[in-house]
Each structure stands twice: as structure tokens, then as C-alpha cells.
Amino acid sequence: QVQLRESGGGLVQPGGSLRLSCAASGSTFSINAMGWYRQAPGKQRELVATKTNGGSTNYADSVKGRFTISRDNAKNTVYLQMNSLKPEDTAVYYCNAVTLNRRTYWGQGTQVTVSS
Numbered sequence: 001q002v003q004l005r006e007s008g009g010g011l012v013q014p015g016g017s018l019r020l021s022c023a024a025s026g027s028t029f030s031i032n033a034m035g036w037y038r039q040a041p042g043k044q045r046e047l048v049a050t051k052t053n054g055g056s057t058n059y060a061d062s063v064k065g066r067f068t069i070s071r072d073n074a075k076n077t078v079y080l081q082m083n084s085l086k087p088e089d090t091a092v093y094y095c096n097a098v099t100l101n102r103r104t105y106w107g108q109g110t111q112v113t114v115s116s
Contacts, residue, residue: 002026002105004095009110012085016114020080022095022107030099034071034078038091038112045094049080062088085114 008020024031035050035058049059049069057069068081078095095107 002028002031002097002099002103004097004105004107006093006095006107006110009093009112011113011115013116014085014087014114016085017081017083018085018112019082020093020095020110020112022078024076024078024097027099028076030101030103031076031097032100033098035069035096036078036080036093037096038089038093039109040088040091043091048093050096051078082112085112087114090114 003025004022006020006022008018010018012018033050033052036048037045038048039045047060048063049057049067051057051069051071066084070079090113092109093112094109097105
């Protein structure tokens, strides 16, 4: 079992920045990839960014050049640096971990609101 705990959400003005953090605990040795998804009201959950143990990254087109995913493997933590935020980035952001045997775990979610 893997437990994920997110932090760092909040209210920010358009053009501002936020950094999300997600700390994993439990069977962290089994994690192959970690990442972030988001879900806006009335919409399906969508991928934001992921990063594998090998360093491969994948970003949604809508966030490329603005968001950066990073991992601190020693701390079992994944970060999402979000710059140049737009109102359409408003959503609940969920941390995600996928294990070597392809089990998926989710955090509880953290709200990000971009508004003036």
C-alpha cells in the first residue's frame, strides 16, 4: 500500500505561481511513476504531468512551458511548480502514484483556484 499526501494548493491571481507537493509513504519502494492529475467542476479528471523513476516526463499540452514536475526520490516526494497560472487551471489537483505491478494510488486532492 502507498499513501499520498498533497499540500500547497490555494488561491492565486492570474499570472501567479504555486508549488504543489506530494509525499508518499508506505510501500514506496514499489513506485515506478508519480504525477499529477486535475479535475475541474463538470469535467473529467485529466493528466497534468508525470515522471517515472527513470526520469521520463509527460506533460499535458495545456501546461507545457508553464508547469514543471520534479521528484525527490530520497524524500519520496513529487512536486509540481506551476507558473503563469490561468483561470482555466482552476481545479482539484490529485497526486498519483503507479507501482511496478501497475497498481494506482491517489491522494485526497488539493484545490487550486486562479482568480483575480
